[in-house]
Amino acid sequence: MARGSMAAVLAVLAVAALRCAPAAAELPLVEHPAKNDGSLSLLVVGDWGRNGTYNQSRVAEQMGKVGERLDIDFVVSTGDNFYENGLTGVHDQQFEESFTNIYTAQSLQKPWYLVLGNHDYRGDALAQLDPVMRKLDERFVCMRSFLVNAEIVEFFFIDTTPFQLKYWTHPKDSHYDWRGVAPRKDYIANLLKVHTSNKDSHPC
Numbered sequence: 001m002a003r004g005s006m007a008a009v010l011a012v013l014a015v016a017a018l019r020c021a022p023a024a025a026e027l028p029l030v031e032h033p034a035k036n037d038g039s040l041s042l043l044v045v046g047d048w049g050r051n052g053t054y055n056q057s058r059v060a061e062q063m064g065k066v067g068e069r070l071d072i073d074f075v076v077s078t079g080d081n082f083y084e085n086g087l088t089g090v091h092d093q094q095f096e097e098s099f100t101n102i103y104t105a106q107s108l109q110k111p112w113y114l115v116l117g118n119h120d121y122r123g124d125a126l127a128q129l130d131p132v133m134r135k136l137d138e139r140f141v142c143m144r145s146f147l148v149n150a151e152i153v154e155f156f157f158i159d160t161t162p163f164q165l166k167y168w169t170h171p172k173d174s175h176y177d178w179r180g181v182a183p184r185k186d187y188i189a190n191l192l193k194v195h196t197s198n199k200d201s202h203p204c
Helices: 003-016 056-070 094-100 125-129 132-136 165-169 184-201
Strands: 029-031 042-045 074-077 112-114 140-142 146-149 154-157
Touching: 042 056, 094 132, 132 140
Parallel strands: 029 146, 042 074, 074 112, 112 140
Antiparallel strands: 146 154
16 A cells, blocks of 8 residues: 555544544535444445456455445545546546446445545546546545544544655656645645644544
């Protein structure tokens, strides 16, 4: 897993474990109530968009079985949704070939909450963020940074790929789509401001 995706994993799981701080108003909020019995089940996956190759189809099959057994509520994707270089646009066939046509199990027909990884930024990063993707597959809920309120836990999804300075200064042969993010220091400062204001308004 790339460092950007690993950082996203830590951001999602570590913050989700801390239930004491409610949502920051600046982050888009998605309400996803827990089950009637108060329970919540989910799957977490990352680095998956490979047109069914590199064992993606086999992993998808097992996800379907586990998802059925656990009666999952949703799936979390920590980034690198489409390899090697993201999507070329909203009409890229890879969306169907790596997502819709792969995760076909009935148990996986639940919302997928996604953030971008460094490989996603190597293509048209805005394509995955475009609401039109939900019209192509209603499960696909991808935003740059947002909050899912599941009643018993809150999941903070933070796009940490722009935090990695080397992607800006030493991209090697890759091109990164920084639209909506540049300048980097402003992006990071704004996210920190959201976190600080949330902490000050809702102390533990």
